[in-house]
Amino acid sequence: MTPFHDRFVELYDMHFARVRRFLDRLSGDPALAADIAQDAFVRLYRRGSSPDEPAAWLITVALNLLRNSKSTAARRHRLLSTARAEATLADSARGPDELAESADLRRRVRAALERVPERDRQLLLLRSEGYRYHELAAALSLNPASVGVLLARAKRTFRAAYEGTEVDAS
Amino acid sequence: MHPDDGVLQALLDDELNGRAAMAARDHLASCIDCRSRLDALRADDALVTASLPALDHSPVSTISASAIVARGGRARTPVRWAAVVALLLLAAGAAYALPGSPLRHWIAALVQGRPKQRSAAGIAIEPGTRFRIVFTPPPAHSSVTIALTAGSMIEARRIAGTARFTAGLDDLVIEPGAAPGGGGKAGGDFAIDLPRTAPWVEVVVGDRRIFLKDGGQISTAARPDSLGRYILPLY
Numbered sequence: 487m488t489p490f491h492d493r494f495v496e497l498y499d500m501h502f503a504r505v506r507r508f509l510d511r512l513s514g515d516p517a518l519a520a521d522i523a524q525d526a527f528v529r530l531y532r533r534g535s536s537p538d539e540p541a542a543w544l545i546t547v548a549l550n551l552l553r554n555s556k557s558t559a560a561r562r563h564r565l566l567s568t569a570r571a572e573a574t575l576a577d578s579a580r581g582p583d584e585l586a587e588s589a590d591l592r593r594r595v596r597a598a599l600e601r602v603p604e605r606d607r608q609l610l611l612l613r614s615e616g617y618r619y620h621e622l623a624a625a626l627s628l629n630p631a632s633v634g635v636l637l638a639r640a641k642r643t644f645r646a647a648y649e650g651t652e653v654d655a656s
Numbered sequence: 657m658h659p660d661d662g663v664l665q666a667l668l669d670d671e672l673n674g675r676a677a678m679a680a681r682d683h684l685a686s687c688i689d690c691r692s693r694l695d696a697l698r699a700d701d702a703l704v705t706a707s708l709p710a711l712d713h714s715p716v717s718t719i720s721a722s723a724i725v726a727r728g729g730r731a732r733t734p735v736r737w738a739a740v741v742a743l744l745l746l747a748a749g750a751a752y753a754l755p756g757s758p759l760r761h762w763i764a765a766l767v768q769g770r771p772k773q774r775s776a777a778g779i780a781i782e783p784g785t786r787f788r789i790v791f792t793p794p795p796a797h798s799s800v801t802i803a804l805t806a807g808s809m810i811e812a813r814r815i816a817g818t819a820r821f822t823a824g825l826d827d828l829v830i831e832p833g834a835a836p837g838g839g840g841k842a843g844g845d846f847a848i849d850l851p852r853t854a855p856w857v858e859v860v861v862g863d864r865r866i867f868l869k870d871g872g873q874i875s876t877a878a879r880p881d882s883l884g885r886y887i888l889p890l891y
Binding site for chain 1: 664665671697703707710712725806811815
């Protein structure tokens with residue numbers, strides 16, 4: 487085992503689940519999210535040493551991989567898993583009304599999120615995973631001093647979209 | 657001076673240093689307006705926190721740290737890759753030469769560009785310049801919800817259960833199959849997400865067009881609902 491091995495396992499335990507969830511929420515595609523999270527950690531392992539800001543490094547790599555995946559011909563079409571189809575049948579204990587309500591809620595949240603500009607959306611989703619401001623700034627190349635105001639704006643835009651009202655661009 | 661939204665948000669997120677946090681709290685103690693702005697930010701936080709889990713899917717199978725270590729530790733030198741490729745080519749050649757080998761059929765299917773055909777809960781596909789989605793045969797008692805999204809892929813899903821999706825280069829055929837618990841009748845609801853940037857997409861049931869997106873123009877019998885989605889019967 488290399489000296490980096492233990493550190494890698496520690497980083498995996500600390501970050502894998504939230505990187506995957508962030509990508510899932512961002513892309514709406516759990517299989518793609520899992521693929522990209524795995525690829526990001528494979529790259530971390532091959533790097534052979536821990537970056538100065540591992541959280542930011544992993545997010546930057548994952549976002550680059552996600553961007554590339556959108557333009558990869560191999561992904562021209564993908565069969566979606568049952569989970570992607572709103573995870574409806576997976577939970578047989580839930581009745582049709584509850585399933586429909588859950589699907590509606592997901593669509594409503596997704597629609598609201600898509601109205602938030604891309605960088606603000608990433609910021610919102612990363613913050614919801616507990617990333618600190620300095621990590622957000624490093625991952626998204628932002629001025630750390632502007633993270634608070636961008637987050638406040640992103641949340642306001644989300645609320646306006648969720649409630650079905652437009653935010654004044656000014 | 658009133659703190660800006662960034663300072664208030666940072667205060668909520670416990671991201672202000674001790675001195676800045678104390679100054680902000682002192683100001684809030686004597687400023688009703690800023691307290692109400694802080695409350696609004698807190699309410700936005702609560703809405704986001706409560707809403708985002710609705711997007712989560714059950715985790716699909718993922719790789720463990722030890723599997724990544726095993727995968728990442730593998731040497732990937734050009735020489736080793738060349739050896740692997742040569743070995744695969746040899747094996748493929750031998751398999752092709754065997755009488756009755758299924759490999760011949762597979763290669764023939766690939767050469768002829770046979771479309772992918774699989775039962776699944778849904779499919780994501782790039783829209784190209786002109787794209788046609790066909791439901792056949794027309795499913796009874798079913799509807800499709802069509803939403804325009806910021807994504808780059810067309811996503812067609814069956815809300816409950818699976819259907820047969822056959823994807824060609826410029827078309828997608830959806831065969832609904834039996835609805836779960838539907839006594840063998842083809843039915844159940846579908847959802848289609850269309851990228852707003854898709855240039856031309858039509859949705860057809862049997863030989864009847866029910867929806868057309870031509871650039872920014874939408875032609876369909878239904879009006880969009882409050883979320884901008886079109887809910888259309890498929891029968």
